[in-house]
Amino acid sequence: MPEGPEVETIRLDIEPLLVEQKIKSTWISPVLYPATQKRNQFKTLEGKTISALGRHGKLLWINTSEEHYLLVRLGMTGRLHVQHRDDSLEKHTHVRIQLNSGNELRYIDSRRFGSVTLVQTEAEKLFEIQKMGPDPFSWDIKQKKEIIKRIQKSERSIKTILLDQSVLAGVGNIYASEALFVAKIAPEKKGTELSAQKLLSLLDAVQDVMKLALHHRGTSFMSYVDGWGKKGDNLSRLWVFARTEQPCKICGTAIEQKVQANRSTFYCPKCQKDRR
Ligand SMILES: [Zn+2]
Missing domain, CATH: 3.20.190.10 (MutM-like, N-terminal)
Structure with missing residues (x-):
């Protein structure tokens, strides 16, 4: 998608x-x-x-x-x-x-x-x-602070919040999992459980994984192709998404998968252990 x-x-x-x-x-x-x-x-x-x-x-x-x-x-x-x-x-x-x-x-x-x-x-x-929240390719620091305040009021899991287009726009299942890995946040953490500093690092991670994906012309996991009908190059660069049971690229632990709000979440149980 x-x-x-x-x-x-x-x-x-x-x-x-x-x-x-x-x-x-x-x-x-x-x-x-x-x-x-x-x-x-x-x-x-x-x-x-x-x-x-x-x-x-x-x-x-x-x-x-x-x-x-x-x-x-x-x-x-x-x-x-x-x-x-x-x-x-x-x-x-x-x-x-x-x-x-x-x-x-x-x-x-x-x-x-x-x-x-x-x-x-x-x-x-x-x-x-x-109708949409700010876009990670163009948001400014004021908008990021507003997003953080919104997240900290939410009892939903952080993975689910990242997918909410009214909070921030353009993040789907791939980059939500990727950003949580980069920021070392367990995907089931609630918005209310995360510090502003941790969330700022998460928003930076969101922007980083998306910019990297753009640089590599997108992730072709299912049917995505670019404007020329060609696949993107980003899939092999992903940390966790669609890598279930494969070794974490940082610590070697097997990547796990679970369902949150009817969507698959991919994460490293060691790198994304409970840290606030
Ligand atoms: Zn790991």
Whole structure:
């Protein structure tokens, strides 16, 4: 499942092929939007010029010249590619945005937990962004302090809090496990049990593991591929995620796995022993 670093990799890949391109035509699959009226709304994009791409957390957006915005959530299996319009269509292609360069932006999603939506005012776009907490790629110290205060009021486990997009945006199952390992925090610790200093080191770890993942073009654990359809290089660099029973890269103890809030957590029982 693409998290912040994977979505950012895709954004950086496709942005140069999209910006300043005029939208010639659009096609939306009836599978994605069964209502014709809903599909026809996308026709309002035609003739508009793409001005910029942006991202916050796992949300990616495409701005056009006239206050029309495409909001893209990749969900579990969503992919965005810019391909030539004559390139063969992959199965599960749900959106095609033809550009005057001869390329088209394609959204492909086999399981369809993702979405592509059109909003026609900046306010609607900002509303979606403001639902989310700060993004580790851009947060400032004031925002970090606010996040820490919020975490310290929570009785939930720290692993579960890290996955809450309204607290901080873009962290999913991979980087939550990784950051807790780097900060040496047991994943079942409650927010109320952690000191501000410990949480600051955790937020730094979140940023570090995500920046490293971006540097290595994302983690291809399941279906994630970058904007060019290639796998990222980060999987082999992970400390604990998906490494159950393999030796910890620091102490050699077997990595363990457990379920928290219906999600798998990976951790080293020795490195992440009870320390506050
Ligand atoms: Zn260890």
